[in-house]
Amino acid sequence: MTSTFELKVNGRAHRVQADENDLLLYVLRNDLDCKGVRFGCGAGHCGACTVWMDGRAVQSCDMPLWGTAGRELTTVEQLASDPVGTVVLDAFVSLQAAQCGYCINGILMSVTALLRRTTTPTEAELQETMHRHLCRCGAHARILKAIEAAAARLPAEGQP
Known part of the structure; x- marks a missing residue:
């Protein structure tokens, strides 16, 4: 049954x-024209669709639409507006961390989310983040170097 949904994207x-x-x-791709969100596996295993x-x-x-009610959604199109996202993007570009580029949008979103939480991720946190991406x-190898470079460019936790 079709309903009207209010989304903040x-x-x-x-x-x-x-x-x-x-x-x-x-909904993001077809209705809101957020083409940076990619279809990969359709089962939540490859990470290309990460937001x-x-x-x-x-x-x-x-993620069914009903699960987004009242939530703030952000896609890769907004990443360059995020201070940590800008650092991550720069590191990925300067180290040429993408080859074909199909998976990279989802990886950028996950890595930036991780580095927003901690600028000194543990090996386990990195593995957990990358485990969701194919x-x-x-x-x-280049992606991991870019993550390391981005983390090194960010202020340490607790620093202004």
Whole structure:
């Protein structure tokens, strides 16, 4: 059954007509023109569709629209407006951390969410973050170097 949903995406309010069980991925891409959110596996395993929900990285391909009520959603299109996102983007570009680029939008969202929480992630935190992403090009070594470089450029926790 189609209903009207009010979504806050990238700081702007939107109204969409959709079924409550429609997946966030399709609403973002098809209704709100957020093409940086990519369809990968459709089962929440590859990470290409990662967005932030209240600042936390989530896969949008298995998130029903009803689960987004009252939540702040952010897509990769907004990443350059985030102070940590800017540092992460710069590190990924300068170290050429992407090859084909299909997976990288989701990885950027997850990495930035992690570095917003801690500028000194543990090996376990890095593994947990990257575990949700599949890069078929084999760029993981460059991606890990870019994460390390971005973390080094950010102020330490507790510092202004």
